[in-house]
Amino acid sequence: MRGLRKLTWVEAKLFLREPAAAFFTLLFPLVMLFIFGSIYGNEPTDYFDGHGAVDVSVPAYIAMIIATVGLLSITINIAVYRENGVLRRYRATPLRPQAILAASVLVNLVMTFLGGLLLILAARAVYGLHFEGNAVGVLLAFLLSALSFFALGFVIASVSPTARVAQVLGMVLFYPMLFLSGATIPWQELPEWLRRFSEFLPLTHVVTLLQGLWFGEPFGDHLKEVAVLLGVLVVGVLITVETFRWE
Amino acid sequence: METAIVVEGLRKVYGEVVAVDGISFEVRRGEIFGMVGPNGAGKTTTIECIEGLRRPDEGTVTTLGLDPQRDGYELRERIGVQLQESALPNRIKVWEAVDMFASFYRRSVDWKPLLERLGLAEKRNTDFAKLSGGQKQRLFIALALINDPELVFLDELTTGLDPQARRAMWQLVFDIREQGKTVFLTTHFMEEAERLCDRVAIVDDGRIVALDSPEKLVRSLGAEKRVVFSVERAFDEAALRAVPGVTKVERNGERVTVYGTGDRLVGGVVNALETGGVPFRDLRTEQPTLEDVFLALTGKQIRG
Numbered sequence: 442m443r444g445l446r447k448l449t450w451v452e453a454k455l456f457l458r459e460p461a462a463a464f465f466t467l468l469f470p471l472v473m474l475f476i477f478g479s480i481y482g483n484e485p486t487d488y489f490d491g492h493g494a495v496d497v498s499v500p501a502y503i504a505m506i507i508a509t510v511g512l513l514s515i516t517i518n519i520a521v522y523r524e525n526g527v528l529r530r531y532r533a534t535p536l537r538p539q540a541i542l543a544a545s546v547l548v549n550l551v552m553t554f555l556g557g558l559l560l561i562l563a564a565r566a567v568y569g570l571h572f573e574g575n576a577v578g579v580l581l582a583f584l585l586s587a588l589s590f591f592a593l594g595f596v597i598a599s600v601s602p603t604a605r606v607a608q609v610l611g612m613v614l615f616y617p618m619l620f621l622s623g624a625t626i627p628w629q630e631l632p633e634w635l636r637r638f639s640e641f642l643p644l645t646h647v648v649t650l651l652q653g654l655w656f657g658e659p660f661g662d663h664l665k666e667v668a669v670l671l672g673v674l675v676v677g678v679l680i681t682v683e684t685f686r687w688e
Numbered sequence: 689m690e691t692a693i694v695v696e697g698l699r700k701v702y703g704e705v706v707a708v709d710g711i712s713f714e715v716r717r718g719e720i721f722g723m724v725g726p727n728g729a730g731k732t733t734t735i736e737c738i739e740g741l742r743r744p745d746e747g748t749v750t751t752l753g754l755d756p757q758r759d760g761y762e763l764r765e766r767i768g769v770q771l772q773e774s775a776l777p778n779r780i781k782v783w784e785a786v787d788m789f790a791s792f793y794r795r796s797v798d799w800k801p802l803l804e805r806l807g808l809a810e811k812r813n814t815d816f817a818k819l820s821g822g823q824k825q826r827l828f829i830a831l832a833l834i835n836d837p838e839l840v841f842l843d844e845l846t847t848g849l850d851p852q853a854r855r856a857m858w859q860l861v862f863d864i865r866e867q868g869k870t871v872f873l874t875t876h877f878m879e880e881a882e883r884l885c886d887r888v889a890i891v892d893d894g895r896i897v898a899l900d901s902p903e904k905l906v907r908s909l910g911a912e913k914r915v916v917f918s919v920e921r922a923f924d925e926a927a928l929r930a931v932p933g934v935t936k937v938e939r940n941g942e943r944v945t946v947y948g949t950g951d952r953l954v955g956g957v958v959n960a961l962e963t964g965g966v967p968f969r970d971l972r973t974e975q976p977t978l979e980d981v982f983l984a985l986t987g988k989q990i991r992g
Binding site: 535 | 741774777779792793794
């Protein structure tokens with residue numbers, strides 16, 4: 442337990458010392474908020490069913506943070522640790538592999554949460570962000586979405602032969618999702634055929650779920666999203682357990 | 689318990705390659721035991737089977753009375769490991785690494801004096817990636833000692849280090865043994881094995897070809913000593929050949945090499961030269977080394 446605590450603390454410091462990870466998780470969403478907030482403002486419009494652009498973007502950007510951490514940070518971190526021999530070194534101690542995975546999940550969860558929190562606070566202070574949902578429900582949806590994307594990240598790291606392949610694979614999944622899921626470009630902008638394609642992207646379901654709950658829709662309206670994300674989580678964990686390698 | 693490690697009939701195959709081909713040996717408590725041989729001889733595979741990081745295909749391994757596969761976590765509480773290839777996160781600081789590794793064990797020593805002893809105290813706030821090769825290696829030794837282990841594994845400890853850092857590392861190994869710990873090391877430097885080890889197993893192609901103290905291995909070879917000196921003018925070589933123990937005299941320009949055995953060889957040669965009134969200079973003797981033993985046993989040259 443003491444080992445897990447220390448490892449988690451050190452990993453948290455390492456996360457913040459890595460400029461790319463810290464920037465894209467904590468600051469980049471704010472940059473997006475301020476750029477698009479200054480363009481579109483947050484006046485309610487019919488285009489967004491009576492919501493403001495910022496109100497719609499904040500849950501979508503939270504989905505973006507989840508994808509960034511899951512597909513880029515976790516994937517690269519684990520793959521590099523394996524390639525460099527960091528995992529080998531840990532393995533020569535009594536530390537359990539579960540502790541390494543738990544520390545990674547914990548740290549990345551906290552950082553994702555912080556990224557979302559900063560975004561919400563900034564949007565509230567500057568654009569008068571509206572929240573019409575149930576905070577506990579949104580938090581649960583956030584947790585489910587983050588864990589299922591983290592599982593996806595672990596799968597990529599586990600099946601990739603090298604850190605480089607893991608990085609490329611992570612990006613190949615990340616970029617289409619970033620633009621086609623509604624996380625950055627509102628889905629209203631997409632042509633019908635692209636919208637149908639984006640149904641196959643797990644991040645689309647995160648965006649739909651978070652936005653829906655954000656505006657007070659009940660969980661019951663989003664059983665499909667919950668089922669898809671639960672499925673990704675369970676399958677991801679199973680594949681990771683089967684394919685995880687120390688070296 | 690007298691023995692720290694018992695290996696019986698250990699065999700490990702990777703695909704078509706037989707890495708370790710049925711080796712058996714014991715390591716006694718409190719000794720520095722070395723495995724020497726060229727790269728690819730099976731040293732690292734053997735050490736990793738003993739540490740429990742690899743599963744043997746055949747044979748049994750008992751480390752500190754434990755089965756490294758079944759009791760792996762328990763074993764790793766009691767051993768210290770320096771791996772041939774490993775790393776730490778680039779941006780972890782030296783003190784964070786030792787502090788964190790200390791927390792992985794039930795029992796650990798205070799890391800401050802440990803860093804002091806390894807000459808890393810001033811580097812405690814330095815990132816791992818910014819350490820030199822020797823500093824990284826010393827940090828890995830610190831990590832291997834953080835749990836006050838009974839048995840310490842050092843795999844290719846000095847590979848990639850300059851001669852000065854290598855010598856400093858040797859002193860560290862003696863210090864570890866001074867504290868009553870058993871040391872198991874591998875190296876492909878014959879000189880290193882000869883200087884450090886109480887007993888040495890010479891491995892080649894996954895087998896042990898000889899196992900004894902370096903002195904006994906060298907003596908058992910019955911290899912000849914060489915007495916080398918320079919002379920400026922012609923002299924009677926027959927007088928040298930008549931010295932007891934001398935087997936061969938070679939002359940190459942000014943340079944003379946006398947081959948022979950026995951403790952009185954040097955005295956005999958010097959005496960003969962003095963008696964014959966032959967002026968000589970730069971006289972030295974060359975003892976056979978482990979290198980010669982390896983060459984004699986395997987027919988191969990090994991070079992670091």
